[in-house]
Amino acid sequence: MPSHLFADRPAQPPEPGSVDALISQTRRLRGEVDAVRRDTVVDEDDAQGRWQRALCDLAVHQLDDLGRHLGQLKEGLPAVPALDGTAEDAAEADPAGPEAQQTRIGSAEWDLLTDEVNWSEELFQIFGRSPEAGPLPLDELGSTLFSEDQPLLTSMVTACLVDGKPIDGEFRIVRADGRVRTLHMRGEPVLDSDGCTASMWAVFRDVSELRRSQRAVRESGDSLQRRREIAQTEHRLAVELQEAVLPPWRGSLRLPHHTTGALDVAAHYLPAATSALIGGDWYDALELPDGRSLLTVGDLTGHGVTATSGMAMMLGALRGMAMAGIDPGPLMGWLNQLLETSAQPALGSAVCCRYDPARRVLSWAQAGHPAPLLFRGGSGRALRPPEGVLLGATSGAAYGQAEERLEPGDVLVLHTDALTPRSIEFGRADGAERLLSLAPRFSAARSAQDCVRMVVEEFGVGEREDDACVLVARVGG
Numbered sequence: 115m116p117s118h119l120f121a122d123r124p125a126q127p128p129e130p131g132s133v134d135a136l137i138s139q140t141r142r143l144r145g146e147v148d149a150v151r152r153d154t155v156v157d158e159d160d161a162q163g164r165w166q167r168a169l170c171d172l173a174v175h176q177l178d179d180l181g182r183h184l185g186q187l188k189e190g191l192p193a194v195p196a197l198d199g200t201a202e203d204a205a206e207a208d209p210a211g212p213e214a215q216q217t218r219i220g221s222a223e224w225d226l227l228t229d230e231v232n233w234s235e236e237l238f239q240i241f242g243r244s245p246e247a248g249p250l251p252l253d254e255l256g257s258t259l260f261s262e263d264q265p266l267l268t269s270m271v272t273a274c275l276v277d278g279k280p281i282d283g284e285f286r287i288v289r290a291d292g293r294v295r296t297l298h299m300r301g302e303p304v305l306d307s308d309g310c311t312a313s314m315w316a317v318f319r320d321v322s323e324l325r326r327s328q329r330a331v332r333e334s335g336d337s338l339q340r341r342r343e344i345a346q347t348e349h350r351l352a353v354e355l356q357e358a359v360l361p362p363w364r365g366s367l368r369l370p371h372h373t374t375g376a377l378d379v380a381a382h383y384l385p386a387a388t389s390a391l392i393g394g395d396w397y398d399a400l401e402l403p404d405g406r407s408l409l410t411v412g413d414l415t416g417h418g419v420t421a422t423s424g425m426a427m428m429l430g431a432l433r434g435m436a437m438a439g440i441d442p443g444p445l446m447g448w449l450n451q452l453l454e455t456s457a458q459p460a461l462g463s464a465v466c467c468r469y470d471p472a473r474r475v476l477s478w479a480q481a482g483h484p485a486p487l488l489f490r491g492g493s494g495r496a497l498r499p500p501e502g503v504l505l506g507a508t509s510g511a512a513y514g515q516a517e518e519r520l521e522p523g524d525v526l527v528l529h530t531d532a533l534t535p536r537s538i539e540f541g542r543a544d545g546a547e548r549l550l551s552l553a554p555r556f557s558a559a560r561s562a563q564d565c566v567r568m569v570v571e572e573f574g575v576g577e578r579e580d581d582a583c584v585l586v587a588r589v590g591g
Contacts, residue, residue: 133188140184144177172327179324182218223304223315224252226275240297240320242289252314258287260294267299274303275311284321296322352392352422359426361398366563369399369407374590375471375522377407380562381585384533384574394421394462395530396429397583400436405471408436411528411583412464412483424460428453428505432466442466442479443515446502450481450513453506462505465528469520474589476518476526481505487549488518489525494553496546522591525556525565532580533573548572562588 151170220237224230233249241258243250250257252271256264263285273279281301288294301316360383367379379399386393394414401407410432414424431452435445445466453462463483469476478486478497482504485496500514520526527549552568559565565586573582 133184137181137184137188140177140181144174144181147173147177172324172331175324175327179218179319219317219319221315221317222249223313225313227312237318240295240318241287242291242293244290258289260286260288270299271314274301274314278303278305278311281316294322295320296325348419349392352417352419355419355422355426356392359422359429360396361400366561367399368590369469370401370405370471373405373471375474376590377409377469377471378562378588378590379407379409379585380566381583382566382570382574384570384582384584386579386581392422393417393532393581394425394428394460395532395581395583396425397528397530397585398429398433399585399587400433402436402439402468404439407469407471408433409467409469409526409528409585409587410464411530411585412462412481413530413532413583414462415460420458421460424453424456424458424462427456428462428464432464436466436468441515442468442477443500443513446479446481446505446513447511450505450508450511454509456506460506463531464505467526467528469587474520474522476520477515478518479513479515481513482507484529484531484546487527487529487546488520489527489550489553489556490521490523492554492557494550494556496550520589522589523557524589525559525562526587526589527565527569527584528587529569529584530582532582533569533584545573559588562586 147170151174154166154170218236218240220240221234222237223232225232229251231249231251235245238245238249241250255271256267259267266283267285270281270283274281281299284296284298286294286296298319298321299316300319301314303311304313304315306312361381365380369377369379377399381397381399383395383397394416395412397411399407399409410429412425412428412432414421414428416424428449431449432445435448440448446464449462449464453460463481465478465480465483465486467476467478467486476486478500479502480499481502483502485499487494487496497518498516500516502513503511529549533545533549549569549572552565552572555568556565559568563586565588566584569584569586573584
């Protein structure tokens, strides 16, 4: 059985110097936490930001309570004064002001011999009860509680009075004004000189805001965890969809097979630095039924499952129309119409090339996309682009078509926009110049795969904000 408080036990005040030091530390820490809380930007869709803000609110509440408890220790009074005894400092310590501080903690004592009941002024405020109405007797205290909490109070009071056990429990009350508050009650019996229970004292602490902050932390943490799980699932689906849609071949590909003037093709996908940013970039190369070859790269706006599913739709449509013999220019027009009527509105850029090995002629069209780069004899240049706006930007847009005659040994480079990202040091034009500067190395390369490796060495290092694709086609003799 725990030791009881005896009616004649004198109070032992703490050393004021040590309490002052703790008060100063608490106030300083409270100010630092409050500064972090103010700097935390909360967005409706930012689950992690809401969780961080809830943690800061909880920490501030707990530091406020600690400061008030230390202030009470310093003053040696049951009520909770300001930390330094000044109303101005107290208002700084609690944004709710001094009145709210004085109503956080109240005390009561029930004399079992005389039936006298004493409540502190703060306890009347906590219960929302007028002092004129008088304090509640112990047997009527339960009438203010939620019905499901009443058995807890009864068992705690009985254990205290009969078995001498201390009271330590929490329950909810309904104030006279209808407001619900959560109170934490701590108390002990006071024994007379004969060891009999003479009275019972208790301290009531209003922990409503504290519990609300804890609940906000728990709920925002649960929400953040759910969002993370959803993001992980979506990321996995996006990766699986991307792997299923992009060409399965690795290394070099010869198109068309066993034909003079055929293309040696290689490609590479460069992921973003953040693995969650799976975008809608694509590349493809395939042999058409008439012996010609299709080369294409493109990019849809957005990231995640939405972008990769849109990319799958676009690439599937592009492959089908190319196999049906539709020229690159009209093909872009159909892709524009498809994206315009899609259930998931988006913008896209693309370049579509059809290569005729018999004539060594490249027919191509573009939609707001970087033009292919042609490397020949140790130098390089961008092909002059035909007319073409972004896919999904304008209804009924017309797309031009251009032709370029290629020669044996030529290297053609197709890439998505993010391969040469803008930065403080480099603009988009600078990135294109960096690509063109690889011309001498391309002329010495033995295969398209070697050229791709050079591009990756040049642009694949460092932090990449977005994913990108590069496709290299080398004309055979």
